[in-house]
Amino acid sequence: MDKCKICKTQTKPVISFGKMPIANGFISSLNADEFFYDLKVLFCPNCFMVQLGQIPRPEMMFGETYAYISSTSSAMADHFKQQADEIIRLVSKRKDPFVVELGCNDGIMLKHIAEKGINHLGIEPANNVADLAKKTGVRVLTEFFDQKSAQKIARAHGPADVICASNTLLSIENLNSAFEGFNILLRDNGLLFFEDPYLFDIVSLSSFDQIYDEHIYYFSGHSVRELAKRHGMKLVKMNHQDVHGGSMCYYIKKGTAGRPSAQVAKWLKKEKGLKLDRITGYKRFKRNVDNICRNLKNTLKKIKSGNNQIVGYGATSKSTTLLNYTRIGPKTIDYISDNTPTKIGKFTPGMHIPIKAHSQFTKDSPPFTVLFAWNHKKEIFQKEKDYRKKGGKFITYFPKVTIE
């Protein structure tokens, strides 16, 4: 039972959140059917991979209605423009380079590569966002990436100089097949780099809301180094990013030659400091998570008992884990303000908090607002400075419950 998905070693349990609905499964009516699964996190003592136990079927998550669209956030747009610039620099001296992006979403990054006339291909299984990417002039293949599709792409387009992926690898269950695919598709001196939420940040902030069905893996330098080694590749560089509450960009080369940069050693040491290479680090993580949940519930209860209105800000996928684990529902939080057209008028998965347009939030100016989109705090505090000036308070909870 519960063998590691990468190396088949018996895993150790980290935390169990109980029955969970699909994180992005916002429902239109309170009578709608909801699918629940057991959300639990496991640690592999052999290859250090932190991973989910049971995984709902991918078609349930990335079907035609997949809603998350990258370009709705201006901070993300800036971030991906920088990433595109880095790739353009990387391939600038190469003859007719070929750039492949897994999970190209709406083309937020790849459109900059397309604009430069660089040969490229986006691979995006979600139809709705793939269509948006095509509209920006990006060439897209609508399918899941694995060993087989890598062979097909290599035959049709030749080897890739760069393969990149942002917030994508963490959702690919068969990572071994994806890495075999990278080996097939990548040119010998090519570079794979991918960026995902960083386990070190999740554990140090206790930001457990990053844990939900779409995120199967929680990468660290330790686990990525092992994974690369397993497939005859080498982790050569790590570059920390502030997006998504702390992400890490991992750079991987084919073969085992070459020395990793000093950054890799630095991060591995930091990870060891948090004991991410053994189960004790995760036991502490679970204790911290449970403390935050208790404090948040008590704080909201106290505010509510004073007859104060509480609303939420940002109907994010990740708040599904927090709300269902703490059982915070519409009795505590009146509604969640969100401007995504596909979410307004719906209810949150499991706990059924109504979602209302941002205009309602502005109209009500509630005394207390739980900031579910906490990873965009800077942007949101700037946008809502009038609300705060008028005495409105935001409640955040990582690394501890704070009212400001």
Ligand SMILES: [Zn+2]
């Ligand atoms: Zn393992």
